Amino acid sequence: MGLELYLDLLSQPCRAVYIFAKKNGIPFELRIVDLIKGQHLSDAFAQVNPLKKVPALKDGDFTLTESVAILLYLTRKYKVPDYWYPQDLQARARVDEYLAWQHTTLRRSCLRALWHKVMFPVFLGEPVSPQTLAATLAELDVNLQLLEDKFLQNKAFLTGPHISLADLVAITELMHPVGAGCQVFESRPKLATWRQRVEAAVGEDLFREAHEVILKAKDFPPADPTIKQRLMPWVLAMIR
Numbered sequence: 001m002g003l004e005l006y007l008d009l010l011s012q013p014c015r016a017v018y019i020f021a022k023k024n025g026i027p028f029e030l031r032i033v034d035l036i037k038g039q040h041l042s043d044a045f046a047q048v049n050p051l052k053k054v055p056a057l058k059d060g061d062f063t064l065t066e067s068v069a070i071l072l073y074l075t076r077k078y079k080v081p082d083y084w085y086p087q088d089l090q091a092r093a094r095v096d097e098y099l100a101w102q103h104t105t106l107r108r109s110c111l112r113a114l115w116h117k118v119m120f121p122v123f124l125g126e127p128v129s130p131q132t133l134a135a136t137l138a139e140l141d142v143n144l145q146l147l148e149d150k151f152l153q154n155k156a157f158l159t160g161p162h163i164s165l166a167d168l169v170a171i172t173e174l175m176h177p178v179g180a181g182c183q184v185f186e187s188r189p190k191l192a193t194w195r196q197r198v199e200a201a202v203g204e205d206l207f208r209e210a211h212e213v214i215l216k217a218k219d220f221p222p223a224d225p226t227i228k229q230r231l232m233p234w235v236l237a238m239i240r
Contacts, residue, residue, distance in 0.1 A: 003028040005070075006048055006056040008035045010217075012110065013067030014055045015172040015210045020071055020165070022210075023202050024080045036123070036220070038230045052234075068099050071165050083162035094159035098151055098166035106147060106173050109140040112239050113177040114217065123220045124228055124235070140177060144188065152194055163201040171198045172210075179214035 005021065005028045007014040021028050033039045033054050040052050049056040049065045057064040057073065064070055075085040086092050116136045120126045147170065151158045158166040174195070178184050185192040199207045223231065 002059075004031050004058040005029070006031045006033050006045070006054055006058070008033050008040075008054055009210055009213045010035050011054055012107070012172045012176050012214075013169070015175070015214075016165075016168050017055045017057075017067055017070050017074075019172070019202055019206060019210050020074060020084070020168060022206055024074075024078060024084075026074060026078050026080075036223070036227075036231075038227055038234075041230060041234060068165075068169075071169075075165070084165055084168075086164070091160060095164045095166045098158055099169060101151075102169060102173065106143045106170065108239075109136070109143045110173045110176040112136045113140050113182055114180045114214075115235065115239050117177075117180040117182065118217050119180075119220075119235075122218060123223050124232070125222055137182065140182070144174075144184065144191065148188065148190055152190060156197060157194070163198060167194075167198050168202070171195060175211050175214055179211075179217040181218060 003026070005017060007018055007030060009015050009018060018030075020026075033045055033056075035054070039045060040049075040054055046052055048058065048063060051065055053065065055065075055067050055070055057070045059073075059077075064073055072085065074080070085095055113136055116128045116133050120128050147158075151166070151170075155161065157163050158170060174184055174191075185195055
């Protein structure tokens with residue numbers, strides 16, 4: 001068996017892995033794990049990833065979890081352009097710096113924006129107080145400013161003149177609040193121009209394909225009560 005990727009493109013790290021593999025011509029078998037149906041919580045998927053999270057990778061008898069680890073594995077196994085994860089010590093360190101920062105900052109605020117603005121009230125039928133939503137969007141705004149001031153600055157991409165894993169991870173995160181209807185780029189021309197560069201670098205068709213699901217999040221039908229009961233503990237743990 002060749003490379004298998006267990007993904008759901010509703011998930012931002014899954015989108016990053018999917019775009020990277022597709023863009024670099026890495027052959028893989030796509031195994032869809034439907035998060036909205038709770039398939040990641042099943043005993044069957046636990047055999048692949050006991051953490052019950054996507055993405056996950058199987059390469060023959062080898063299994064790997066965690067999106068950053070998967071991206072780095074793919075850069076090392078397959079012949080991909082150096083700019084994704086440069087050999088130069090300091091250039092690579094800049095990519096590592098962003099990947100280390102984003103886990104508890106931008107990822108958290110983008111995830112919370114999607115769930116508080118759309119997924120709780122629309123999909124789960126659970127109201128979110130105006131105060132909670134306002135606090136979530138304020139946190140998102142702080143992290144967007146940090147992304148711009150600390151990482152992007154006046155460069156073409158987050159870590160230099162070329163796209164890297166940092167940009168791919170960042171843009172897939174930001175499309176979460178975009179899918180919720182947040183005005184992420186409209187008042188931030190520097191970030192908007194960066195987004196255009198990233199889309200052009202990965203290919204507009206591939207970018208659109210990867211984000212088709214998240215951009216329809218507001219149209220998700222309400223969850224079945226049984227599914228809702230199963231998902232709630234996972235959701236609350238994920239966005240806390």
